[in-house]
Amino acid sequence: MNNKSEAWGQAFPWHKEVFTQIVQRYQSGRLPHALLFSGDAGVGKQQLAYSIAAFLLCRNAEHHACGQCSGCELLKAGTHPDLLQILPESEGKQIKIEQIRSVQSNIGKTAQQGGYRVVIVQPADGMNANAANALLKNLEEPGENVLFILISNRLSALLPTVKSRCQHTPLPLPDQEQAKVWLQHQLDSHAAQHADSLLRMANGNPLTAVLLASEALHKQREQLYLNLESLTRGAEPIELAAAFLQGDLHWMLRWLQAWLADWSSWVLLQQDEQVKYPEMLPLYRHWQKTAHLNQARSLFLSIGELRQQLASGANPNTQLAVESLLIRWADKMLG
Ligand SMILES: [Zn+2]
Structure with missing residues (x-):
């Protein structure tokens, strides 16, 4: 999701701290092989996962992806061979074992662009039992330079053994003032006047508030x-x-x-x-x-x-x- 006030490939302002911590772990050689982001729908999990993928696949990244190199261009075009996304075939469907297997055969090979491979599983709680068990093998024996990012709205539906093999970060909502400032930037001037009431209706969730405004x-x-x-x-x-x-x-x-x-x-x-x-x-x-x-x-x-x-x-x-x-x-x- 790219919102107009977000520079491409960057996390939402309320997730900058989490993003920076992950970048620092990478820079000191301590990046885990699997991250799990949980939180309400619309909190920005997908954007954070994408910004981390962009950082790892960028060829000039310092603090975040540069947005200009060949890696970033491939990502923007949606054709980067080293970003693998596992999504349900259609909304509400389960993620099947065949989808996990096809990614497994891919990460068995060397990264096509010579760096990291990033696998995003979304929603991780949408994997059926066979798929989750197949993924478990990867989480137990991670390959070199492969990062799994699991995204979940419903942690209770995620296999505990999968969860325990990931570094889990519950993602927070922004505080009220931060949410309001961000939301006002997203809306036209008429809708921006209603930022407070939109946020109330959205229980403080700014991405939901944008949807409500539509x-x-x-x-x-x-x-x-x-x-x-x-x-x-x-x-x-x-x-x-x-x-x-x-x-x-x-x-x-x-x-x-x-x-x-x-x-x-x-x-x-x-x-x-x-x-x-x-x-x-x-x-x-x-x-x-x-x-x-x-x-x-x-x-x-x-x-x-x-x-x-x-x-x-x-x-x-x-x-x-x-x-x-x-x-x-x-x-x-x-x-
Ligand atoms: Zn770049």
């Missing part, structure tokens, strides 16, 4: 609000399901959870100025008459389960899943 998502959220309003007014859940399914399912579930959480704290605090989504207040007031906190909690958990299913690559019947979610919503929240 027009399409904004429209989708407005539409979701209207659909939820219809449901609240008594429309039939089954008939509404098609409308709910029009946008991106992942974001829809995320917002529904966010609104339930926001509603719950509003019910507890009763302070309108504390809500994260003020435009939701008319619906919040309605639900307060018809629902209890524990019902919202149970709904929140079942949406979480559905999100987990989707994230794990299971392929539930989304039509049925959304219909049953809306029936539950009507049952729990609308009395």
